[in-house]
Amino acid sequence: MIDGAEAQFDRPPPHRTTESWSPAYQALLVIAEQFAERAAFPRLASGLLAAAAGAEAERVLRLCGRATGRLAGLIADRGPAAGAIVEAVVEGAAEGLSPSCRRLRRGAAWYRDYPNARGNPMRGLTLLSEQFRADGNARTHAERHLVRALLADLDARRAGRRRPVVLIDNVQETAGRRLMESVLRDRAEGIADQVVFYAALRGESHPALRNAARRTVLPELTGERGEGGWAPGGTPSSYAMLVALSP
Template sequence: MHTGLHGREALFDTDPPGLASRLVGLRPYQPRATPYEHPAEPPFVVFAGGRGLGKTAVLLALRDAYRGHTPTALLDAEESEFGAPPPDRPAACWSPVGQALATAAGQLAEPVRGAGRIGFPRLSSGLLAVAAGGWSDRDVPRVRREAERLLLLGETESWLSGFAGRWTDKVVSRLVASMSGAGPVLEPVVEATLEAFAEGVSPAHRRLRRAAGWYRDYPDAGGSPKLALILLSRHFRAGGDSRRHAERRLVRALLADLDDAHGGIGRRPHRRGRPVLLIDNVQEPAGLGLLEPVLRDRADGIRDQTVFFTALRGQAHPALRNAGRLALSDTARATGWRPGPSPSSRALLVPLPPPAPDGTPCIRDTA
């Protein structure tokens, strides 16, 4: 396989390795490992520039380069799915960030070469609690559909090929039964979910219990995962700063699930490289709602191993005021990036130069 790069060699080169290889730890289009340039914490990369510079094409090429080799997702924050809640979802229980997290997890979960599907039990628990805050109308068919969709995010390939369907149906039935009485359903739904996660002795059940317990340090929860998920849902529905606090925890849940399944607790040696999350139009609410929590958490010492490549329309943004800045050509061998104390310093802004004279910013040839 040969890759024609047309002015983007600093990003896609393999020998010596370009920026993508050094951050992801894998060469583009091939499962060959590359030493990390930043093993403790990768920079949050933002490709900047106006229209017509090929930012979207670069993200598409990165997706093609790593999809199937390491967990990879591509979101366009301008897409309509992040603009408004679906007709059957109360606005108080929906946000562009929550939708982006669910969409990203669905893509990141897909099996890759040498490793199966990964699950997102922390994220699915949190999103289920948020959704349950809008189930007061007892619309059982809608509840069943939404619960099944979110619970499937928490399941691995081994479950999907075995008893996952039966387990999901069992949990959903328990959730629906918990809604049989009058009054709010959030507390019984959370309780039913945690009870279902606590059952069983298999490694999968142990992972679910660990994931549910992950919320116990949520502020004011007093070490109770049940109270934590209830508070998370209430904060989300409250809007404003309370919602942003809840969304930050949900973003952290996605990354913690990735680290657990891909390279953290219980590391699987056959999972090579780092997961890759690509965000186009990161200046939009769905994009900023991922960017800002990640930068804040990393500045607070809450590290993750996910590589972000994003595209910004324009040359700067207030959320990136202290970001490092390098020309694309200067990233070819080493970035020299060192984060400072501020959250935005965790980002690396890379203005894209104009595309090649033929107008093609990045082409992959398979000769």
């Protein structure tokens, strides 16, 4: 669970620059850390390392299992370039540093499908890093792929178990809003996932939710499919359902 109104999502920590950090980045890291005892996040960890240009390497590496100080040091020695970071990941895994490093290497391979990567994971991660650090629409594009990496890692750990549940309070704040906008847009474009999101929204008129289904009370959700007959339309916001909660 995350609360978008918490101070940790307002600004980067003292040792980070704004170009290598965003509220959505922080939200993804915190959510993954809460699942880390039951799941590994090699795809997300690879992307976060590239986006952050090596900052917080040990913390991010824990998302793949037991942190490897040697690999974190190797990443730090290579400097901030995403290409050098990916090289360190690949070389570290090839040297057999630990199962978590090999898992990270497999996660990095996922970025071969990043737009314009042309099947090259290093190029994909480098593009993600450049776009994340460019801010604006480019950063939004990169963040969307980081969200997709989180969902892919959660889907991979499901293996027939219950669907993972993510709780977001104050979703109208930047951290939660950027995360949910990415999820809804992907779902509207046919990129499916198996993660359930419950989000608390203050206010009813958020422009990003103009086509969301609305139910006045929770019992209305007990329809034939457990959704009150609801089916999404063709817009991202139609994949959300707003349910009023009594005081």
